[in-house]
Amino acid sequence: MQVATPLSDALGRYLDLTSEQMKLAASNMANVDTPGFKTQGFDFEQEFARQLQGGADAVDLAQAQEVDGLVARPDGNNVSMDREGMQLAKSQLQFRMGVELLKHEFSSVMSAIHAEAK
Amino acid sequence: MNLFGVMDVSASALQAERVRAEVVASNMANAETTRTADGGPYQRHHVVFEAEGGGSFQQTMANQLGGVGASSGLNGFSGGLLGSGVTAAQTVPGGVAVTGVISDASAPLRRYDPQHPDAGPDGFVDYPDINPLTEMVDLMGATRSYGMNASAVQAEKNMVGSSLDLLK
Numbered sequence: 156m157q158v159a160t161p162l163s164d165a166l167g168r169y170l171d172l173t174s175e176q177m178k179l180a181a182s183n184m185a186n187v188d189t190p191g192f193k194t195q196g197f198d199f200e201q202e203f204a205r206q207l208q209g210g211a212d213a214v215d216l217a218q219a220q221e222v223d224g225l226v227a228r229p230d231g232n233n234v235s236m237d238r239e240g241m242q243l244a245k246s247q248l249q250f251r252m253g254v255e256l257l258k259h260e261f262s263s264v265m266s267a268i269h270a271e272a273k
Numbered sequence: 274m275n276l277f278g279v280m281d282v283s284a285s286a287l288q289a290e291r292v293r294a295e296v297v298a299s300n301m302a303n304a305e306t307t308r309t310a311d312g313g314p315y316q317r318h319h320v321v322f323e324a325e326g327g328g329s330f331q332q333t334m335a336n337q338l339g340g341v342g343a344s345s346g347l348n349g350f351s352g353g354l355l356g357s358g359v360t361a362a363q364t365v366p367g368g369v370a371v372t373g374v375i376s377d378a379s380a381p382l383r384r385y386d387p388q389h390p391d392a393g394p395d396g397f398v399d400y401p402d403i404n405p406l407t408e409m410v411d412l413m414g415a416t417r418s419y420g421m422n423a424s425a426v427q428a429e430k431n432m433v434g435s436s437l438d439l440l441k
Contacts, residue, residue: 196359224361237291238361241284244426245277248433252276255440 163260168206170253172199175217177246184239191231194238195219279429285325285368286422292371293320294415297408304403307391315401316376326366377402 179195186192197217227233296318306315364370379402387396 194361196361198359220359222359222361224363235288235361237284237287241280241287241426244430245280248277248430248437251434251437255437259440 158261158264160260163257165207166253166257166260169203170250170257172203172206172217173246173250173253177243177250179219180239180242180246183234184236184243187232187234187236187239189232192234193232194222194225194234196222196242276433277429279432280426281365282368283422283425283429285365285370287419287426289320289322289369289371290415290419290422292374293322294412294419296320296374297412297415300403301405301408301412304401304405304408307389307398307400314381314399315403317379317401317403318374318376320371321373321375322369323372325364325368325370 176197176199179197183194183196197219202217222233225233225235225238300317303315309315381399382402383397384400385396386392386398389398392398
């Protein structure tokens with residue numbers, strides 16, 4: 156029996172991507188008063204599909220790019236606290252979902268480990 | 274609609290209410306402005322909200338369900354998303370969008386003040402027709418609506434949290 160399954164591998168990548176997204180939201184929030192700063196982000200679905208297609212070999216992390224469609228302030232900064240707060244909340248829930256699914260995925264292995272004690 | 278569909282709807286409302294509050298703040302800040310780039314006194318601004326997605330809720334729901342069934346080609350990801358850049362300006366079915374900020378065409382208030390640099394030859398100065406009471410009530414409305422939608426986001430977070438607890 157193998158401990159790592161294709162699903163657990165995919166969930167690992169999912170968790171990597173959500174924490175990357177959380178990091179970006181935090182960095183955007185940190186730069187809310189930096190003149191000229193542009194909101195950074197990446198397309199989650201597109202990036203996740205790319206990582207899954209990359210297969211087992213290590214795929215480089217998500218490339219953050221400037222997010223368009225946001226209104227810039229006179230100092231050139233276009234960080235929207237609403238968007239970032241929402242992004243952070245969403246990423247936290249996505250992370251929790253990934254963790255719960257991973258826990259579920261490994262529970263069969265855990266019961267196999269504890270089978271002897273029963 | 275995905276897991277975070279309700280959050281996207283509330284997020285669009287948060288953004289729209291913030292714009293509304295900004296416009297009200299700008300109106301109050303310019304309540305005594307007699308000089309603008311296109312001449313004349315400042316004109317009071319209004320925001321125009323528009324429901325996003327078009328059509329009824331049932332129609333939008335049917336479109337969403339149909340869209341998921343039709344585009345399950347590549348690993349279950351919708352093909353339309355791939356290849357597009359990162360954008361924050363997407364339409365949320367059921368959400369709200371600020372379609373524009375229009376300026377009020379009401380006539381300016383005329384006050385007699387011949388010492389004022391912008392006074393006309395008759396000694397009258399044109400001031401914007403801005404009533405602080407109207408603006409404050411509008412600001413209260415925007416603040417309350419913002420809080421209401423923030424509560425909706427909180428409720429949605431709890432809902433997603435409870436559905437995650439089902440996994441345990």
